[in-house]
Amino acid sequence: MADFLSDLDRLKALAAGAKKAPPLKSGDVRRRIRGRRPLPLLEEEPPPLRLIGGMGLAAALAACLVLLFSFQAWRDLANPLAMLSALPDIASFLGA
Amino acid sequence: MEDADAADRLDVEKTLAGDHEAFSRLVERHGQAIHQRMRGFSRDESTGEELAQDVFVEAFAGLASYRGDAPFRNWLARIATFVGYKYWREREKRKKEIPLPEGWDPPAAAGAEPEPGDPEAAADLLHALLAALPEKDRLLLTLAYVQDCSTGEIAEQLGVSRALVPMRVFKAKLKLRRLAGREPWKGKIKWLIS
Numbered sequence: 001m002a003d004f005l006s007d008l009d010r011l012k013a014l015a016a017g018a019k020k021a022p023p024l025k026s027g028d029v030r031r032r033i034r035g036r037r038p039l040p041l042l043e044e045e046p047p048p049l050r051l052i053g054g055m056g057l058a059a060a061l062a063a064c065l066v067l068l069f070s071f072q073a074w075r076d077l078a079n080p081l082a083m084l085s086a087l088p089d090i091a092s093f094l095g096a
Numbered sequence: 097m098e099d100a101d102a103a104d105r106l107d108v109e110k111t112l113a114g115d116h117e118a119f120s121r122l123v124e125r126h127g128q129a130i131h132q133r134m135r136g137f138s139r140d141e142s143t144g145e146e147l148a149q150d151v152f153v154e155a156f157a158g159l160a161s162y163r164g165d166a167p168f169r170n171w172l173a174r175i176a177t178f179v180g181y182k183y184w185r186e187r188e189k190r191k192k193e194i195p196l197p198e199g200w201d202p203p204a205a206a207g208a209e210p211e212p213g214d215p216e217a218a219a220d221l222l223h224a225l226l227a228a229l230p231e232k233d234r235l236l237l238t239l240a241y242v243q244d245c246s247t248g249e250i251a252e253q254l255g256v257s258r259a260l261v262p263m264r265v266f267k268a269k270l271k272l273r274r275l276a277g278r279e280p281w282k283g284k285i286k287w288l289i290s
Contacts, residue, residue: 007285008272011218011221011222011285011288012222012241012242015215015218015221015242017215018215018219019216020132021128021131021132021134021135021145022131023124023128023131024128024130024131024145024148024149026121026123026127027120028149029120029149029153029156030116032149033152
């Protein structure tokens with residue numbers, strides 16, 4: 001193992017002699033900066049907040065209505081006697 | 097070093113005020129070091145250069161977030177680590193999406209046989225050896241073993257506690273040694289350093 005450790009270290013020492021990277025050209029970097037695609041969050045138009053707010057409100061209202069109706073339906077199903085007792089009232093209302 | 101740090105801070109301020117020449121000076125001052133660092137993430141020359149440019153493009157875009165409480169080169173090194181790691185992840189993702197045909201060899205391995213004692217071949221082999229490790233171990237060893245970063249620098253660049261770094265590096269080194277002790281790596285290393 002000890003012999004092998006030195007092999008790895010010798011490989012690392014040998015690799016350190018590999019040619020170094022050349023300096024970076026600032027002109028190339030500047031061209032890249034100019035050609036950079038704008039980040040959507042930074043440079044595009046902000047999303048229409050009012051529309052999003054309105055849609056959110058409508059969705060919440062719809063969810064409330066669905067919940068309310070499902071609760072009502074559940075109550076009616078759970079209590080069929082109440083439904084039956086309401087029938088005469090409905091019949092008289094309809095003029096039967 | 098303090099003079100260089102002060103010059104960096106001044107150039108950052110000037111860049112933020114709209115002086116693009118000041119940013120060019122920052123590129124000239126740190127370009128080679130960053131380029132060298134990015135060679136640790138890719139041994140391909142053009143990819144290394146492109147990654148180094150990416151680091152400066154990202155730095156320019158986020159320059160306003162540089163608070164100046166640490167040297168500019170440390171801030172840049174952090175971006176470099178982020179860019180390099182992102183490159184590895186995207187490369188892995190692409191590899192998964194388009195699987196390589198069986199028996200395919202990476203170009204470096206399929207190229208001409210290197211001579212024993214060739215530093216370029218040694219750097220390529222070390223890079224390939226690290227690439228065979230899990231991504232996080234590879235990143236730690238690229239910073240600690242190849243780029244000789246200190247514990248503090250690694251902790252700062254990875255955003256982890258200083259106390260965690262030595263143990264993780266130690267574990268990653270054990271994995272590297274275990275891997276390098278197996279064939280075909282063992283034979284290649286022996287032959288190259290002979």
